[in-house]
Amino acid sequence: MIEVLGVHKSFGSLEVLRGVSLDVAAGEVVVVLGPSGSGKSTLLRTINHLEKVDRGYITIDGDLIGYRRRGGKLHELKEREILKQRRDIGFVFQNFNLFPHLTALENVAEVAGLADARHFLERVGLADKADAYPRQLSGGQQQRVAIARALATRPKVVLFDEPTSALDPELVGEVLDVLRDLARSGTTMVVVTHEIGFAREVADRIVFMDEGVIVEEGPPADVLDHPVHERTRAFLSKVLS
Amino acid sequence: MTSGTLTPPSTKDDDLSALPVVPARHPWRWVGVAFVLVLAAQFVHGLVTNPAWDWPTFARYFTAQSILTAVGTTIVLTVAGTALGFALGIVVAVLRMSKSPFLSAVGWTYIWAFRSIPLIVQLLFWFNISYLYQRLSLGIPFGPEFVSFETISLISPMGAAILGLALHQAAYAAEIVRSGVISVDRGQLEAAAALGIPRLRQFRRIVLPQAMRSILPNAANEVISLFKGTSVVSVMAIGELFYQVQVIYGRNARVVALLMVATVWYIILTTLLSIGQHHVERYFARGDRR
Numbered sequence: 001m002i003e004v005l006g007v008h009k010s011f012g013s014l015e016v017l018r019g020v021s022l023d024v025a026a027g028e029v030v031v032v033l034g035p036s037g038s039g040k041s042t043l044l045r046t047i048n049h050l051e052k053v054d055r056g057y058i059t060i061d062g063d064l065i066g067y068r069r070r071g072g073k074l075h076e077l078k079e080r081e082i083l084k085q086r087r088d089i090g091f092v093f094q095n096f097n098l099f100p101h102l103t104a105l106e107n108v109a110e111v112a113g114l115a116d117a118r119h120f121l122e123r124v125g126l127a128d129k130a131d132a133y134p135r136q137l138s139g140g141q142q143q144r145v146a147i148a149r150a151l152a153t154r155p156k157v158v159l160f161d162e163p164t165s166a167l168d169p170e171l172v173g174e175v176l177d178v179l180r181d182l183a184r185s186g187t188t189m190v191v192v193t194h195e196i197g198f199a200r201e202v203a204d205r206i207v208f209m210d211e212g213v214i215v216e217e218g219p220p221a222d223v224l225d226h227p228v229h230e231r232t233r234a235f236l237s238k239v240l241s
Numbered sequence: 242m243t244s245g246t247l248t249p250p251s252t253k254d255d256d257l258s259a260l261p262v263v264p265a266r267h268p269w270r271w272v273g274v275a276f277v278l279v280l281a282a283q284f285v286h287g288l289v290t291n292p293a294w295d296w297p298t299f300a301r302y303f304t305a306q307s308i309l310t311a312v313g314t315t316i317v318l319t320v321a322g323t324a325l326g327f328a329l330g331i332v333v334a335v336l337r338m339s340k341s342p343f344l345s346a347v348g349w350t351y352i353w354a355f356r357s358i359p360l361i362v363q364l365l366f367w368f369n370i371s372y373l374y375q376r377l378s379l380g381i382p383f384g385p386e387f388v389s390f391e392t393i394s395l396i397s398p399m400g401a402a403i404l405g406l407a408l409h410q411a412a413y414a415a416e417i418v419r420s421g422v423i424s425v426d427r428g429q430l431e432a433a434a435a436l437g438i439p440r441l442r443q444f445r446r447i448v449l450p451q452a453m454r455s456i457l458p459n460a461a462n463e464v465i466s467l468f469k470g471t472s473v474v475s476v477m478a479i480g481e482l483f484y485q486v487q488v489i490y491g492r493n494a495r496v497v498a499l500l501m502v503a504t505v506w507y508i509i510l511t512t513l514l515s516i517g518q519h520h521v522e523r524y525f526a527r528g529d530r531r
Binding site for chain 1: 428434436439446447450451528529
């Protein structure tokens, strides 16, 4: 479903991604772990072309993201075409980024019909908050509206960029419940998170990143309990202690 | 309690919540209030008793037909200048913020040019445009003409005034709109981009309504300043409020009374604009209430 091949990305002189390759199958849930600054979020943002890659390429369902191949060259797509591609890729931000001047329902309806918008709000358990403005909702509720909005374009994959990192501890659970529910229903998901417990329970595969490369990957039981690489072990001993 | 022992105040023994609370007093505030009241009373007394204010003349002219017509002209100039100015201003702001260096330079140049020229000078230029170009024509540049007009019949003095006010206003409006757009959180644009919302819709539905919150107070300033700025147009002999009172006091020499007529009208209309501003701001603050 998602194919990332040899992706490099630098900000100025800082190389954030140094040749990352990753395949995600349809219906698979991949959790990306790693210390801050390891390039996890940047990787996620290159998948929906919020960041342009310097080298390498990304395809979703066989479609090249951000470029078109023609006559042995890659032609950059116009912004209009990129925006269209993004409707296949749901993205959930750490800071929700709900539109504050629109109600929960209007936020979702911005990219879907009203009936669909109601359906997706119901799916995240917030049908009764349809007319509330984001400021009137708790952080957890805001993030659930943001998830409903990301689902509303009926994307092929949904990317989550630390969806619970901005939440008070007691609100993390309700958001993870929604993610769990999505995973069970067969949604293809890539989740960057620090919630190791969630990763162990829900992930089909865990990818550990450090310093812009994928250090190791595999089923949760292998990566979390029997990490092969020294850097993985060091990271896990820090977050699990 | 035995004498000779020091007992520290204890909240257990004294129930503090039973004690009455004495609010802090501010005697100097009352001195200030008295001072201002005396000044205000003196001012009002002067207005009423000093015959030089000439209230009978004021009353005679305040609702005179010629003055009402002039107020109408002032309102037309303000509304047209604001509407055209802000419409053009939004376009210039979009140019100025464009990723294309060419379009951005066009926007910057417009703002630079029209902020550099004093309004009164610009107005006089437009007023005298027919000396500069007697005919305006449509056709192929440097080639044949298809249609042509007498400049003087195409641009009336009123048209020249509105054109000048709008072009001047657009430069300031552009910067106000730009400042509002910059103030919108980057995350909002990222979210809109991630959802694949088309560019124009992003601007209209997501950015502009949020930018309005910081645009509005500045825009209201500009509208009020333009409203009073229309008095500059009197140099073009257009019958707006200030020109009209000048004409009348030129005839009857009741300068103060007629200036008061204009002043009171300016105050009334500015007050109405301020009330309008309050309501519009409240509308765009929706979502900010808990």
